[in-house]
Amino acid sequence: MHITRRQLMATGTALLAASALPRRGWSQTILTLGDAELITLSDGNLELPADFIFGPMPQDELGPLLSGFGIDRGAALTPPCNVTLLRRGDTLALFDAGSGLTFQPGVGRLPEALEAAGIDPFDITHVIFTHGHPDHLWGVLDDFDEPFFPDAEHMMGAVEFDYWMDDGTVASIGAERAAFAVGAQRRLEVIADRMTRIADGDEVLPGVTAALTPGHTPGHLAFAVDGAAMILGDAIGNDHVAFARPQWISGSDQDPAMAAQTRLALFDRITADDMAVVGFHCGHGGIGRVERLSEGFAFRPAT
Ligand SMILES: [Zn+2]
Structure with a gap:
């Protein structure tokens, strides 16, 4: 068993809080594709100001749309974070690594979700990143700043890796995301020697193909599995407005116009x-199907 300070802290916190809090839960949703299983594991929930996503959208049309989804325009958003695990034969590949414990209090739960699924971090064979944002990357190190998945090959799009490793990114990304850039570079430096740089169209695992899906970040990758499922990352970043009006620009995308084109494609x-x-x-749990509506699309969850 790979014990980290993070797990010790989590255990201690759980003991202290056991009498006051309900038992912490995590989602675990499974999609079976032939001899492969896609399993989503919850890293917890972020908390974001609503304007972080909705700010640049047409507010007169947005209001009724959000009401239809039961979303209060004035309230903070608490999006779930679903890390995907692909299990096929001896391969146990994670797509993204979660947030770790230093980004926000509601996330960093992946280690508990893995433990509940009976998976040791040493058993993970690959960690494949969609992009370098904190909720996808920062969980790659443990609390001693050592790789959390010590035996895994790590993969990230070359465009994405170079963007976050570029010393100029901190200055060019804008004040709102400057901490993202500092945090990404610090973590990528630790794992650089075990990182394989990948590109659009690469078959990163048998049956798993990278698809360049830029806009949310410059080198964002989605991953097609056996031509039957698409691991979206943040290329389609929520199950409400991003589906209903994919052409609208979103504040959560670094290049919003390009991200809208990517969503439509x-x-x-x-x-x-x-x-x-x-x-x-x-x-x-994040797994579902897409239904085309007379205007826009809808997410139809599998569970
Ligand atoms: Zn992101």
């Missing part, structure tokens, strides 16, 4: 090929 591919989707910030 992804929806075309997913619906043409009738693929399942796994959304990092989609509800109900």
Whole structure:
């Protein structure tokens, strides 16, 4: 068993809080594709100001749309974070690594979710990143700043890796995300010697192909599994507005116009090929299907 300070802290916190708090839960949703299983594990929930996503959208049309989803425009958003695990034969590949404990209090739960699933961090064979944002990358190190998945090959898009390793990114990314850049570079430096740089179209594992899906970040990758499921990362970043109005620009995307083009192209591919989707910030465990509506699309969760 790979014990880390993070797990010791979590255990201690749980003991202290046991009488006051309900038992902490995590989602674990499974999609079976032939001899492969896609399993989502909850890293917890972020808390974001609503304007972080909704700020640049047409507010007169947004209001009724959000009401239909039961979302209060004035309240903070608490999107779930679903890390995907692919199990096939001896391969146990994680797509993204969660937040770790230093980003926000509501996330960093992946180690507990893995333990509940009976998976030791040493058993993970690959950690494959969609992009370098904190909720996807920062959990890659333990609390001694050592790799949390010591025996895993790590993979990230070359464009994405170079962007976050570039000393100029901290200055160019904007004040709102400067801490993202500092945090990404610090972590990527630790794992650089075990990182394989990948590119659009690469078959990163048998049956798993990288798809460049830029805009949310410059080198964001989604991953198609056996042509039957698409691991979206943040290319489609929620199960409400991003589906209903994919053409709207979102404040959560670093290049919002490019991200909107990427969403539209992804929806075309997913619906043409009738693929399942796994959304990092989609509800109900994140696994579902896409339905084309008269205007926009809808997320239909598998559970
Ligand atoms: Zn992101």
